[in-house]
Amino acid sequence: MEKRWVQHGNSDQTSTTLLAQQLQIDESLAQILVQRGIHTFDEAKFFFRPNLADIHDPFLMKDMDKAITRIGLALDNDEKIMIYGDYDVDGTTAVALAYSFFSKFTDRIEYYIPDRHKEGYGISNTGIEYAAANQFTLIIALDCGIKSIAQVAYATSLGVDFIICDHHLPGDTLPDAAAVLDPKRADCLYPFKELAGCGIGFKLAQAYCMAHGLDADQYEQYLDLVMVSIAADVVPVVDENRILAYHGLIKLNNNPCMGLKSLMDSTGRAKIFTLTDVIFSLAPRINAAGRMDHAKQAVKMLLCDEKEMAETQSIFINLQNTDRKTSDQNITAEALSLIQNSESMINRKTTVVYNENWNKGVIGIVASRLTETYYRPTIVLTHSNGLLTGSARSVAGYDLYEALLTCADLLVQFGGHKFAAGLTMSPENYDLFSERFEQAVASTITDDLLCPEIQIDTEISLNQIDGKFQRIIAQMAPFGPGNTAPVFVTHDVYFTGRPYIVGDKHLKLNVKQQNSAIFESIGFGLGAYENIIMPNKPFSICYTIEENVWKDQKRLQLNIKAIKTDRES
Known part of the structure; x- marks a missing residue:
């Protein structure tokens, strides 16, 4: 399917030029920063050097004080606490975080994930009735509950209190819970509105530690779980999420929890994981548990503290993911046939x-x-x-x-x-x-x-690309919504040698401009262009710049997103 090329304009040349001078970087890179709201040296420092000291005070979130008070009361009175969460990646990581954290202070705690097939999304009466029948008096709901007005009222009638930790858009009325934590509620002044559900759980743990004088490592140890939720739930990787994702990736690649370590090993990838790797390798596996069986299996894996048990759970999760692939491929084929006929x-x-x-x-x-x-x-x-x-x-x-x-x-x-x-x-x-x-x-x-579009950050020549240029791009990671990998456009390029097809449909070629170096390039899904681009005929490409590692050798590679053979098209 052909895509529209939409290129950003530079509406603030003055800021771009000044920022390029202050940072001593290529003006095209400064332009990208300005387009992303970074105009000053201090804003650039905040962006390029994400610091956990800059995450927001959790008590700025409406009802956080009420939540901490109610949890303290429950712990003081030895009440039974249920950690309740959704069955997707965000929900299961949130449940694993909250259960692991509060288990340090009580053994009268369980977690509950609704059955996708029997109970459906959100807070279910089945879960509430289970809580009441088993003498739970407090439910901490994560990644769900903001619209569960009837369910919270039902729980109250059975003597069960709720703390809602959600990030979805509320309705006109909030549930009558002991506390409702949601930055998107109209009366919440929390400065960042786009936390994932697991991020709300993280802020709850942070607030508890602050209220009780506990060290920051008591909640920072869960940064890998928060990062996985940010990646999987496709929330903007800006502001607080960028800080959490940045440090979460460091933890994932250096000291992940046992469950994530086993899952990473099971993918067969012996490399540094990026946010993209998390999205395409780890998240689908965690999601598969809730899709094919029950999401409690994913939580069980994330909570493992013994290597052997973690490996067993990750093997089970991988088998479920294989079944999921087969199922979604078959259903997709049936749905496409239904449409086409x-x-x-x-x-x-x-x-x-x-x-x-x-x-x-x-x-x-x-x-x-x-x-x-x-x-x-x-x-x-x-x-x-x-x-x-x-x-x-x-x-x-x-x-x-x-x-x-x-x-x-x-x-x-x-x-x-x-x-x-x-x-x-x-x-x-x-x-x-x-x-x-x-x-x-x-x-x-x-x-x-x-018509799908490609958002192009700026036009450059191939001569601008060198090691320093790529290193600065790499420092802009982690990439995701709100901070995508920069996409460049270059006109009047030629191929050298001969383009060829790899993997049935991917285009492999070397490109250059007059007087530029030659760049190895790959165009995924662009195999049809093998016979469209012609020798000595200029064409245009839009692309990202990557570092390709092969047999311990690092090379710059252009990942071509689209090709145009006519400058006016």
């Missing part, structure tokens, strides 16, 4: 597909794959407990959540954010919902948004 679905602005036999645990992955193929807002539904339950995925720049709001009367429940959501509905509403959702999207989405 339906004339009415081809020209729509949305994709809504349903099959009662699809595995509830993998339909979110399938929705993402369908979005990649057709690039339009997508919903994949299956049957569960008498209802249709589904996952929704959007395209860049389009607010899926707002479209779902227009269909709220047809839904039993829904929740999420602008790019991803979950929903349930009665089976009889499927056809009407499909049409209403199509109408809502078609009336609000623009044609540009239905």
Whole structure:
């Protein structure tokens, strides 16, 4: 699928020039920093040298004082505490963090993860009833609960208090809990709004340590778990998240918890893990537990403190991930066939597909794959407990959540954010919902948004790329939403030698400009260009710059994202 090239303009040349002089860096790199809100030397220092001393005071979060008071009361009175969390990576890492931390102060503590297939997302009455029947009087809910008004009221009627630690967007009314920690609540003045659910749990542990005079290493030891949640939950890697992710990666690569160490070893990667490696290697494995069986297996692995047990759990998790791959590949093929064989679905602005036999645990992955193929807002539904339950995925720049709001009367429940959501509905509403959702999207989405785009940071010549240039780019990591790896565009390049195909569809070639060095390049999925680009004919490339390591030799490599053979196209 062809992509639109969208290049940033430099609207602040004065700041760019001054910053380049102060930092003694290439002006193109200074331009990228300015585009990302970094205008001064001090702001650059904060960015390039993430410091744990700069994370925010947890007591700036609304209700944090109430949460610490209620937990202290529970510990003083020897109450039973339940740590309750979602079944995805963010939820399981949050549960592992909170359970491990508070287990230092009481042995009257358990964790609970709802069954994805039987209980569904969020706080369930089943979980509440289990707590009440087993004399738990306090539930600390992580990565869920901000809209669980009825469930919290039900728990209160059974003598069970709640502390909500969530990062999703609240509704108009908050649950009547002992404390509600969510930076996105309207009356919360916490300076950073984009923490992951595990990040809220981390702030809770930080606050407890501050209130009781405990050393910072009592909560900083969980930075690897927080970093994994940041990567997996695709939250912006800026401000506090950047600090946590930066130091979390250091811990992951030097002294990870036993469970993550075993999982890293099982991937067969003998190298330094980046945030991208976490997203594509570790997160899917942790997620597989909740998709194929029960997420408590992932928590069990993350809590292991014995090598042999951790290895056993990681082997089990890997087997589940293999099953997950097979399942999502099969369902994706079925869904694509369903779309391709339906004339009415081809020209729509949305994709809504349903099959009662699809595995509830993998339909979110399938929705993402369908979005990649057709690039339009997508919903994949299956049957569960008498209802249709589904996952929704959007395209860049389009607010899926707002479209779902227009269909709220047809839904039993829904929740999420602008790019991803979950929903349930009665089976009889499927056809009407499909049409209403199509109408809502078609009336609000623009044609540009239905074409994937490549955001280009700036234009450079190949002569600007050298070791220092790449080292500064590397210091901009960790990369993620809000701080993506810089994408460059260069025009009038030529290939040398002969391009060739690797792995069936990837393009391998060497490129240069007049009077420039030759750069090794790889274009994943760009194999079709082998016979399109011609010798001695200039073309344009947009790309990221990487350091490729092969047999202990390090070379700069261009990772080409797209090619244009016509400057005016």
